[in-house]
Amino acid sequence: MRLSLAENRTRIVTPSNAREVSKSKNRIHLLECAAQAIHKFGYRGTTTANIQQLSGLSRGMINLHFQSKENLLLALAEDLSERYASNWQKVLLDTEVSPADRLLGLFRADLSPEVLNERDVAIWFAFRSEVSAKPEYKKHIDSRDATFRASLIEICSALKDEGGYSQANPVLAANCVIALLEGMWTDFHLHSADFDRGKAEEACVYMVRSFFPDHF
Amino acid sequence: MRLSLAENRTRIVTPSNAREVSKSKNRIHLLECAAQAIHKFGYRGTTTANIQQLSGLSRGMINLHFQSKENLLLALAEDLSERYASNWQKVLLDTEVSPADRLLGLFRADLSPEVLNERDVAIWFAFRSEVSAKPEYKKHIDSRDATFRASLIEICSALKDEGGYSQANPVLAANCVIALLEGMWTDFHLHSADFDRGKAEEACVYMVRSFFPDHF
DNA sequence: CAGATGAATAAACGTATGTTCATTTTGTGA
DNA sequence: TCACAAAATGAACATACGTTTATTCATCTG
Numbered sequence: 001m002r003l004s005l006a007e008n009r010t011r012i013v014t015p016s017n018a019r020e021v022s023k024s025k026n027r028i029h030l031l032e033c034a035a036q037a038i039h040k041f042g043y044r045g046t047t048t049a050n051i052q053q054l055s056g057l058s059r060g061m062i063n064l065h066f067q068s069k070e071n072l073l074l075a076l077a078e079d080l081s082e083r084y085a086s087n088w089q090k091v092l093l094d095t096e097v098s099p100a101d102r103l104l105g106l107f108r109a110d111l112s113p114e115v116l117n118e119r120d121v122a123i124w125f126a127f128r129s130e131v132s133a134k135p136e137y138k139k140h141i142d143s144r145d146a147t148f149r150a151s152l153i154e155i156c157s158a159l160k161d162e163g164g165y166s167q168a169n170p171v172l173a174a175n176c177v178i179a180l181l182e183g184m185w186t187d188f189h190l191h192s193a194d195f196d197r198g199k200a201e202e203a204c205v206y207m208v209r210s211f212f213p214d215h216f
Numbered sequence: 217m218r219l220s221l222a223e224n225r226t227r228i229v230t231p232s233n234a235r236e237v238s239k240s241k242n243r244i245h246l247l248e249c250a251a252q253a254i255h256k257f258g259y260r261g262t263t264t265a266n267i268q269q270l271s272g273l274s275r276g277m278i279n280l281h282f283q284s285k286e287n288l289l290l291a292l293a294e295d296l297s298e299r300y301a302s303n304w305q306k307v308l309l310d311t312e313v314s315p316a317d318r319l320l321g322l323f324r325a326d327l328s329p330e331v332l333n334e335r336d337v338a339i340w341f342a343f344r345s346e347v348s349a350k351p352e353y354k355k356h357i358d359s360r361d362a363t364f365r366a367s368l369i370e371i372c373s374a375l376k377d378e379g380g381y382s383q384a385n386p387v388l389a390a391n392c393v394i395a396l397l398e399g400m401w402t403d404f405h406l407h408s409a410d411f412d413r414g415k416a417e418e419a420c421v422y423m424v425r426s427f428f429p430d431h432f
Numbered sequence: 433c434a435g436a437t438g439a440a441t442a443a444a445c446g447t448a449t450g451t452t453c454a455t456t457t458t459g460t461g462a
Numbered sequence: 463t464c465a466c467a468a469a470a471t472g473a474a475c476a477t478a479c480g481t482t483t484a485t486t487c488a489t490c491t492g
Contacts, residue, residue: 019439
């Protein structure tokens with residue numbers, strides 16, 4: 001699984017000349033190597049030395065581009081959460097699509113290799129492991145945020161109304177969807193070799209079918 | 217939330233004299249301080265120096281008792297997973313209780329402060345963050361193991377038979393329960409201040425009620 | 433093309449970290 | 463009570479780590 005860091009243009013000024021192009025390339029390269037290092041050596045094992053070694057660049061580059069290693073890691077976390085957010089936003093916020101299809105689309109998107117891949121998930125877990133010590137990390141690794149949750153509740157409410165499921169509870173259903181997806185990610189992280197995206201999706205659909213039988 | 221490390225007698229020979237008592241106490245004390253350090257400083261921030269500082273003991277003690285820092289952390293992971301396992305085993309393996317009550321008991325047990333508390337969850341996430349780099353950690357932090365899963369499938373099968381739910385799929389239902397609980401733990405880890413055990417349990421019950429309406 | 437500017441390099445530095453070991457303290461058994 | 467043994471101590475050590483900085487290299491501008 002390849003990162004699409006190169007496609008992230010959010011914080012990188014569009015380079016206007018060759019010098020800026022190479023600077024920007026090196027910045028992205030360092031982010032990619034930091035990601036690789038976390039995946040390969042773990043969060044504890046990630047050092048400026050092995051990021052530098054992976055990059056093939058010189059020792060000073062991390063500080064030149066990011067001032068400090070901590071900043072490089074923060075930039076990586078930001079990047080990760082932005083890519084994750086844009087992934088679910090494409091699906092959840094598209095109100096042209098029916099609620100049921102938005103939910104199915106979310107499962108697909110959330111379980112797709114674009115976001116659910118060994119390296120990225122390793123990074124999520126790396127930052128999450130620090131959250132009790134560094135609360136400032138929270139905003140970067142908690143992308144299933146208020147908007148995400150609100151969209152899900154809205155979808156579940158719509159399904160309830162459409163299907164006339166008198167027993168349905170949109171808030172609880174949304175909470176279940178969020179937790180279930182989180183759980184699938186954990187399962188992937190711990191057993192990526194055996195993980196079956198299809199079966200994971202099947203389980204998700206099974207759950208929402210139980211909630212909203214006529215829709216799925 | 218206090219650890220019950222002192223109650224763990226598995227690997228600690230019952231001390232027969234005062235000297236062994238104090239040795240055993242210090243060993244446990246170091247494990248507790250390592251746990252505290254991970255919670256307080258994060259996995260990266262956990263050093264022999266701050267474990268030692270928290271313990272009030274001398275520098276050499278970690279190596280005297282555990283040979284290396286890595287060994288101390290491994291002992292902590294083992295301890296954690298054993299305490300977690302005994303927590304669910306009490307509930308899931310008690311065949312005197314009805315399947316439905318075993319499932320409800322599991323939710324209670326899995327969401328109880330005995331295992332779901334800030335410090336212990338921080339340690340789970342700490343070790344999980346290293347799993348892609350150190351596969352040997354896997355066995356310690358993946359306590360929701362084959363037996364756990366098999367018990368759940370058995371319970372779901374029994375519920376299906378009892379209730380005549382022709383549409384029910386015990387394997388998918390069990391997968392959902394596992395993932396849902398994992399997701400709840402993640403939610404707790406990221407939002408322990410706002411986390412409501414009652415609401416988490418409610419969501420769990422809501423899901424299994426959807427699977428097996430007549431039972432819950 | 434030459435001078436100026438910014439990017440990249442890698443040696444050097446100070447500190448932090450994990451571990452060792454000679455020494456001291458404490459408890460045990462005769 | 464005393465010699466012995468085990469446990470605990472903390473100074474000392476080597477290495478690893480993140481960062482700084484003087485220097486070199488590449489590119490842009492006039």
